Amino acid sequence: MIIARVVGSAVATVKAGKLSGFKLLIVQEVTANNKPLADRAPFVAVDTVGAGEGELVFVITGSSARYTDVTENVPVDAAIVAIVDSLEVDGETSFRKA
Amino acid sequence: MIIARVVGSAVATVKAGKLSGFKLLIVQEVTANNKPLADRAPFVAVDTVGAGEGELVFVITGSSARYTDVTENVPVDAAIVAIVDSLEVDGETSFRKA
Amino acid sequence: MIIARVVGSAVATVKAGKLSGFKLLIVQEVTANNKPLADRAPFVAVDTVGAGEGELVFVITGSSARYTDVTENVPVDAAIVAIVDSLEVDGETSFRKA
Amino acid sequence: MIIARVVGSAVATVKAGKLSGFKLLIVQEVTANNKPLADRAPFVAVDTVGAGEGELVFVITGSSARYTDVTENVPVDAAIVAIVDSLEVDGETSFRKA
């Protein structure tokens, strides 16, 4: 799972039918210290947990994005599956949700 | 899902039988501001939503490309599944369809 | 699908049984102008369309490589599924088969 | 499988239901000499073998992360499936667990 921050959202009226009703969020991969990774472009993930802009989230990519309770057989390759409360790296808290 | 711009199209007469009838478009990954990502090469995606050249689209890659209503079991690893109306990043509209 | 050029071939006598009979070609990812991408290493794809050395082809990767008529359940992660006749980018023909 | 070191852990209360009960560890890809790869960002993997911080592990990514005895159909794209005892490269022991 990628550690990412929700940085925005997308609107698309014309889309695959099975995508209807999903919130499409723009996410940016970050370090465990919540710093954006300069060489990773933002991408779009479907939200399955009610994530909001600015929150740190875990994004799963690939076929597993179709294995949440709400995305079965949906043509998605990235899904937000968790909102991060805190991260600990090398014994230090690197991130804690405000 | 990758944010990409449709930059062209491809013609291939000799191809896997199950690819017959699909429009093969050349797409270029872009930023949320519609700037091409220099380090990403254009690639080919099947169109499932009637996208046209110059439009911003969302492309799904991997096995999920086989999960639209029209690509089931088709040997494709990239499919255009949405035409972007607008993108919002950090509270600002970064892209709006003309 | 990756735009690639067939640059060679491989011989491997000892291999997974289900790979028997497949032509294993070496392909190099290229731009839509048929220029090799320096940072992409050549890799091996099974041929499903009778592609020949020097031809531009489309290669699908990942699980979809098992979804052509001839590769069902075969342990392959890259398959040539089309021979490119022509590519058009930004309204110009960027490649046409000789 | 990626050679990685467990560098931390994550807490996420709001998450996909099927992720409940899994230990979410932060891992960093390393060389066979246990040196972190500077250009790889840490990511999150579910632990399936009782790995602890500081240990070298093997991480599988993609759909195969759903094929351990405990992750069947769980929306995960990275799973720790082994704790490394030792690695040998070019005839030398490059890593041995303390």
Next chain:
Amino acid sequence: MIIARVVGSAVATVKAGKLSGFKLLIVQEVTANNKPLADRAPFVAVDTVGAGEGELVFVITGSSARYTDVTENVPVDAAIVAIVDSLEVDGETSFRKA
């Protein structure tokens, strides 16, 4: 399929049950001339063909690694499926097994 050289091996006592009995080899991606690709880290693949250290092999990654005769439903994302006899690039033999 990736062209790789077997550069070592791994020992892991604690591992997913379904991995028992598999030989875990460390492989390094190489060019068609058997030169290591500096920007690719060594990784671990299960051996399905009796490959030995120093040999050039083809490695399949992703879900297809579960489609050899011996890895069905095994949590692996990389499998050695062939031992390379020879490679030909641009009409020249770039590699021949000693």
